[in-house]
Amino acid sequence: MRVKVLGSGAGGGFPQWNCGCSNCNGLRAAKLHGSSRTQTQIAFSVNSKAWFLLNASPDLRAQILATPELAPPEGSRQSPITGVFLPSADVDSIMGLLHLREFTPFRIFATPAVQQILREENTIFRVLDRATPPVQWLGISMRPQFARVDSDPREDSSFRCSAVPLGGSYPDYVSDTLRGSLPADQAVVGLLVEQGEKRLFFAPSLPGQNQEWKKLAESSDLVFLDGTFWSDDELSRAAGSGKTARAIGHLPLSGADGLLQQFSGTGRGRRVLIHINNTNPILDEESTEYHQVREMGWEIAHDGMEFAL
Numbered sequence: 001m002r003v004k005v006l007g008s009g010a011g012g013g014f015p016q017w018n019c020g021c022s023n024c025n026g027l028r029a030a031k032l033h034g035s036s037r038t039q040t041q042i043a044f045s046v047n048s049k050a051w052f053l054l055n056a057s058p059d060l061r062a063q064i065l066a067t068p069e070l071a072p073p074e075g076s077r078q079s080p081i082t083g084v085f086l087p088s089a090d091v092d093s094i095m096g097l098l099h100l101r102e103f104t105p106f107r108i109f110a111t112p113a114v115q116q117i118l119r120e121e122n123t124i125f126r127v128l129d130r131a132t133p134p135v136q137w138l139g140i141s142m143r144p145q146f147a148r149v150d151s152d153p154r155e156d157s158s159f160r161c162s163a164v165p166l167g168g169s170y171p172d173y174v175s176d177t178l179r180g181s182l183p184a185d186q187a188v189v190g191l192l193v194e195q196g197e198k199r200l201f202f203a204p205s206l207p208g209q210n211q212e213w214k215k216l217a218e219s220s221d222l223v224f225l226d227g228t229f230w231s232d233d234e235l236s237r238a239a240g241s242g243k244t245a246r247a248i249g250h251l252p253l254s255g256a257d258g259l260l261q262q263f264s265g266t267g268r269g270r271r272v273l274i275h276i277n278n279t280n281p282i283l284d285e286e287s288t289e290y291h292q293v294r295e296m297g298w299e300i301a302h303d304g305m306e307f308a309l
């Protein structure tokens with residue numbers, strides 16, 4: 001399995017257009033030792049021909065153009081992008097679908113609740129139905145069940161995909177009426193992709209409200225986990241006001257019961273922090289926080305990172 005990180009930042013990317021925090025301004029002034037990041041996006045392929053996306057980032061068009069593997073074959077109107085898996089209905093996870101609207105059929109995998117939000121309440125996504133045949137909306141199987149997904153019906157290139165509920169809530173933009181009718185366990189899921197013995201786990205938003213994800217992360221060869229915030233009060237310290245990390249569905253990295261303490265590296269695979277917010281001190285490669293996570297064995301995702309499983 002090949003895995004490519006097309007984007008590694010949280011919502012807004014790094015630097016963020018309206019943010020003058022020390023990281024964003026440090027990067028603008030070329031004084032910070034670190035690199036810019038587009039919004040979180042992963043692509044993977046089990047046969048190096050058909051590619052699947054984890055997330056649909058607001059930066060997706062530019063990310064596709066920057067990735068030679070995702071270019072259409074010469075003379076065709078087809079894309080190697082075959083399917084998209086959505087971990088939630090957050091704007092950062094779905095906006096990219098609108099970049100994929102140019103009449104090409106593909107598959108979208110999402111929980112029934114996320115599908116309902118996008119297809120019934122947010123009718124702009126009906127633009128995807130104009131493809132011939134229209135895009136196919138499919139459910140995500142919850143563990144221990146899984147779905148077998150074919151990359152190419154003409155060859156043996158399938159993989160298994162399943163999801164685990166992570167707790168967390170539906171985005172602010174969902175109406176109160178719809179929100180009240182949706183099951184809580186379909187709001188935010190972690191995604192597990194398995195091919196043979198190889199496992200990839202993706203949870204860019206980890207609200208930390210249950211422990212079910214840990215076993216999957218520990219048994220995976222490559223895990224991408226929520227690296228959004230270093231501390232719980234990071235946003236309010238950077239912006240003067242704002243909610244805590246936990247209140248907006250992100251376990252902070254540091255502190256008692258933070259992600260670094262909860263998941264300390266007993267697993268078998270590589271551990272990568274992704275969805276890194278522009279306020280997070282780990283973006284500065286000269287910071288003590290950067291060195292701390294590296295010394296604990298974590299990798300910090302950057303755009304263009306590649307893995308082979």
Ligand SMILES: [Zn+2]
Nearest residue numbers: 019021024278
């Ligand atoms: Zn900033």
